[in-house]
Amino acid sequence: MTILTQLKEQITAQLPKLDMVIGWEQGYDALHATPLFMRAAEDVERLQIGPLSVHNTATYLTGLRNKKVGLVVKGCDSRAVVQLQQEGLIDRENVVVFGFPCDGVADLTKVRRLIGDVGRVEEVETTPTELRLRVDGREEQVAMSDVMADKCRRCQYPNALVHDHFAGKPREPHATSDDYTDVQEFESQSLETRFEHWKSEMSRCIRCYACRNACPMCVCRDHCIAQSRDPHWVTQDDMVREKWMFQVIHAMHLAGRCVECGECQRACPVDIPILALKRKMNKEIKEVFNYDAGVDPQAIPPLLSFQVEEENINERGW
């Protein structure tokens, strides 16, 4: 039995007890999956998992708090479930988690970089190592290793960290550690270079807040200080300063909470590489508190707790 078949059986069995189960189905074309809200048994038929199931299903959880929700999760999605649970933002008993071993997802921006515009994809066949596409009448084969999302290359938790049901057998992690070399490399540049980088990248931001709303851990949403009229913290001007201000707000509010699912960056319609900001904060949290967000349901997130003497912060040494 394939993993997908097993998953569908598990979901079908639980569905009568749940308001909905969230997974993925094919979207408007073969390359684009879309979140699937399964409510009736026949909806389960449309479920798809694999390299195109990019969305983090846990993003919907806080908006469905009074519902009984089933969630199909990749490893990174499950980290959001864990972190939400740690912060008391969801009621774990209202959530039924369906896990499966995740082989990694494709970054469609990388696919575009390799084969050009993907507006006319006619067919996609996925294998464990390849995406085979028919675009505009021509055949394109791209190796998964070339288009896999960066988060997957460094993924230590491809199997749902919490689950009530698991289809298939857990797989080996894609990586054993994360040394944040990307952040280190970026930081090795001069302050001016880094600042110019962000000014130039942020200039095309349209202030749509897709980055915020796609984030499973951004729970203020409708009440986010980036848009509140009163108090009026951030102006409505179309200026890099204001756009950048929000990215700093997002990164700071996610410090030690960001599970690096990459949804913020994936959701950005103009492809601004904003995950780097969250990676920077996580690197600091790791160094200071030795903490990884959304890994251990019993752990207390460092910025939600207080210790009189922090091990790695030498207060009197300043």
Place this chain on the structure above:
Amino acid sequence: MAEAKYISNDKLTAWLDELAGKMRVIAPTRQGDAVVFAPYASGQSVELAQEATAPPKSVVFPASEDLLRYDYRKNPENLGQVDVELLPTISPEPTLVFGSRPCGVRGFLIFDRVYDGATYKDPYYLARREATLFATIACGQAENACFCHSVGSAPGDATGSDLLLTPIADGFVVEAVSDKGAQCLESSLLEAAGGKADEAKAFREKALQEMGEPQDFGPAQQKLLELFDDMGFWEDVSAKCISCGACTYLCPTCYCFNITDENAGLTGRRVRSWDNCMSFQFTLEASGHNPRPTKAHRLKNRVGHKFSYYPNLHDGIIACCGCGRCIKSCPVSVDIREIVTKAMAHQPPAVEEAAK
């Protein structure tokens, strides 16, 4: 109208440089992994092969603009008396938008009926609209998300443009659509198109034909009104929406704005900025009441406005030009075609029962 011209690809940059000497040119430019309309810098490469990520909307309707500046002046004789001086800000530059697709330009025809209407004329919009020319490129092949032919347009539609460029062999056939456009053809870099004009026409017809049968969204006008109170329907179709602003801000026809006063001591600016109906704040009232409290209410408005309320006020014209941006740039691939189609096919549960 002026005769059709032809420009070969290798002369395009020189022509753009020439045009840029006469007016501000805005062209699709690669920035990172996105293509956005930006001021053309002499000699730069322009991205004409595909539809740009963002449409040229902001050229005529900026993401934010100062409507006016104000200064409070205290009367030195009588400090209790304060005068306000209003300083106008509008000063549009003659501009050419080069390389938009037909849908990106047609968006302004939807704007025109609102900001250049019988009852209200928006001076800021009109000044920029008047100062802006469009040199549009006909599409050779529709993308999967495109449906311009179902909303009264076509991949070679020149409506609203001043020049139409059709890609042929190693260059473009350039045809004037307006008198202002014809003036741009007075360049020695352009040659007579001759027989290529017919090729261009055939190219455009083929592109339209390959899109297949258009879908008739006309019945949606009535059907969406009938579904207005069916929140179950709207909750269902909006379940996966994350309520962001990508679809509206990238839409060539979304024209809603917000106004904010930015005060700094005794001076300030009145800023008009894009707003969007998918945002919680859009209809949030000062009392705290929000008539559109959920994403279901808000998506209902986006779809309803485009396919029902606007057509209802404007001779049946659908306020969507079928560019597909809200579909392909949506982080969760919400498909407006699918929602309208579902709405048109929707039968109230009672009717379904009776039909059994």
